[in-house]
Amino acid sequence: MTKYSESADRQATATDRVHRERAHFDQLADDLGNVWWGHKTLAGQARLDHRRELAQKWGKLGPGQLVLEPGAGAGEFTGRLAMSGAHVVAVELSPKQARMGRERLSELSNLHYCVGDVTRLPYADSVFDAVAGCSVLHHFHMPSAMTEFRRVLKPGGRFFFSEPNMLNPQIAAEKNIHAIGKRLGNSPDETAFFRWQLASLLREYGFIEVRVEPFDFLHPGTPDKWIGVAHRLSCLLERIPVVREFAGSLRISAVLNKPS
Numbered sequence: 122m123t124k125y126s127e128s129a130d131r132q133a134t135a136t137d138r139v140h141r142e143r144a145h146f147d148q149l150a151d152d153l154g155n156v157w158w159g160h161k162t163l164a165g166q167a168r169l170d171h172r173r174e175l176a177q178k179w180g181k182l183g184p185g186q187l188v189l190e191p192g193a194g195a196g197e198f199t200g201r202l203a204m205s206g207a208h209v210v211a212v213e214l215s216p217k218q219a220r221m222g223r224e225r226l227s228e229l230s231n232l233h234y235c236v237g238d239v240t241r242l243p244y245a246d247s248v249f250d251a252v253a254g255c256s257v258l259h260h261f262h263m264p265s266a267m268t269e270f271r272r273v274l275k276p277g278g279r280f281f282f283s284e285p286n287m288l289n290p291q292i293a294a295e296k297n298i299h300a301i302g303k304r305l306g307n308s309p310d311e312t313a314f315f316r317w318q319l320a321s322l323l324r325e326y327g328f329i330e331v332r333v334e335p336f337d338f339l340h341p342g343t344p345d346k347w348i349g350v351a352h353r354l355s356c357l358l359e360r361i362p363v364v365r366e367f368a369g370s371l372r373i374s375a376v377l378n379k380p381s
Contacts, residue, residue: 150217159341192257196222240265
């Protein structure tokens with residue numbers, strides 16, 4: 122097979138995936154009014170708050186910065202990123218999800234919401250100070266998305282995401298057994314990551330200071346009255362070698378080492 126046809130096959134795969142993801146999240150907008158049931162619980166909101174703190178710390182977000190949030194959905198994490206004072210450009214594939222996010226966050230002057238495909242970003246090279254998001258990379262065609270992230274980030278630009286950990290038993294079940302994933306609202310193509318897999322991928326695309334670490338045992342379905350106890354237990358489990366490898370999420374941070 123020629124290089125041209127290999128490239129064409131990869132692009133066809135990415136394009137097909139984009140169509141399926143858009144249809145899935147448009148449907149969720151109608152059925153759920155969100156991108157995931159876990160964002161609607163009190164424990165789910167606590168998880169998002171924790172991820173905001175991590176994004177601000179590891180992404181070094183603050184006033185004067187331009188931050189790209191790919192896969193912004195209905196804006197649950199977007200508003201939290203904007204709390205850093207950075208100007209956030211939220212890109213969402215689903216027009217219905219983007220409309221909900223735009224309406225919910227219309228009062229924020231440091232936020233621009235747009236409908237777009239992260240594998241074909243409409244932005245110039247080296248314009249963003251950071252790219253950050255929450256539980257979205259596992260929906261993307263990663264070679265196409267990483268190529269674009271590398272292109273639009275400035276040299277020294279920060280990369281921060283929280284993503285599902287494939288070593289977590291529930292995550293492994295829902296990502297590999299279609300019936301379970303469908304029942305939990307997963308899209309047809311989404312997956313999860315092993316931490317060494319992501320670390321290798323980031324280095325391949327020119328990132329340095331790569332850190333991919335498992336964290337968080339707080340389940341979004343935790344009853345409200347048990348959230349405090351579950352959070353303290355989570356903090357304990359995160360410090361235990363081997364056990365921590367089975368946490369629900371991966372914290373991913375890196376810096377782009379791109380010649381100026």
